[in-house]
Amino acid sequence: MKEKSLTDIFDENYKDIVERIAAAAEKSGRNANDIMLLAATKTVEPYLINYAIEKGIQYIGENRVQEFLSKENDVTKNVHRHFIGHLQTNKVKDIVGKVELIQSVDSLRLANAISKESVKRGIVTDVLLEVNIGREESKSGFMPEEVINAYDEISKLDGICIKGLMTIPPHIDENNKNTEYFSKMYELYIDIRTKKIDNNIKILSMGMSDDFETAIEYGANMVRVGTALFGKRVY
Numbered sequence: 627m628k629e630k631s632l633t634d635i636f637d638e639n640y641k642d643i644v645e646r647i648a649a650a651a652e653k654s655g656r657n658a659n660d661i662m663l664l665a666a667t668k669t670v671e672p673y674l675i676n677y678a679i680e681k682g683i684q685y686i687g688e689n690r691v692q693e694f695l696s697k698e699n700d701v702t703k704n705v706h707r708h709f710i711g712h713l714q715t716n717k718v719k720d721i722v723g724k725v726e727l728i729q730s731v732d733s734l735r736l737a738n739a740i741s742k743e744s745v746k747r748g749i750v751t752d753v754l755l756e757v758n759i760g761r762e763e764s765k766s767g768f769m770p771e772e773v774i775n776a777y778d779e780i781s782k783l784d785g786i787c788i789k790g791l792m793t794i795p796p797h798i799d800e801n802n803k804n805t806e807y808f809s810k811m812y813e814l815y816i817d818i819r820t821k822k823i824d825n826n827i828k829i830l831s832m833g834m835s836d837d838f839e840t841a842i843e844y845g846a847n848m849v850r851v852g853t854a855l856f857g858k859r860v861y
């Protein structure tokens with residue numbers, strides 16, 4: 627029997643995920659069109675990324691600066707490019723102006739660097755604030771109680787616009803579906819939207835291969851999926 631190609635695997639996975647997103651959206655009384663599917667493309671070859679875009683993927687995200695830069699010119703299709711990984715301040719100049727959204731602003735220092743670089747270039751960079759909702763030492767992001775203050779401080783800066791929140795919750799297992807964290811994130815998101823009356827706050831980015839349906843049921847409108855689309859990563 628002929629081995630399945632990576633494009634075949636993508637086709638099958640993509641169809642399945644689109645259906646599951648639609649079902650999860652419906653379950654929470656929303657429309658599938660309100661949920662943005664971002665393909666997390668780390669370790670995925672540019673030809674396969676281009677193929678995925680051709681098939682309908684509209685958002686892609688890289689999490690390492692080096693890998694983003696090395697693939698940037700080989701991903702030739704028109705697509706919304708996001709940065710989703712930890713960004714060091716000294717690499718800000720490599721990313722600003724090249725992506726539509728930096729999802730992973732995890733410190734005031736980083737926000738300041740993005741602001742400065744953007745002002746220098748005469749642009750405004752859209753960002754999400756990353757929240758360390760599980761309070762994990764291994765993860766970056768603002769602690770839940772720091773988010774409002776971070777929002778206030780970053781909102782004052784030129785050249786940067788906050789579009790919402792992002793999180794990577796703790797790893798899940800059978801018994802723990804992260805619902806507690808997802809609902810806390812949704813609360814924070816709604817808090818900012820209503821208390822700050824900020825119409826720019828539109829994106830709640832949470833949910834990955836193992837938990838995107840739950841995340842959608844708890845209010846996510848952007849899910850970031852890698853493995854479940856492209857297959858298991860081989861590092």
Ligand SMILES: *Cc1c(COP(=O)(O)O)cnc(C)c1O
Nearest residue numbers: 666689710834835850851852853
């Ligand atoms: C890799 C990655 C994802 C996707 O993870 P999967 O479990 O492969 O779906 C989502 N978000 C970020 C920030 C990532 O680095």
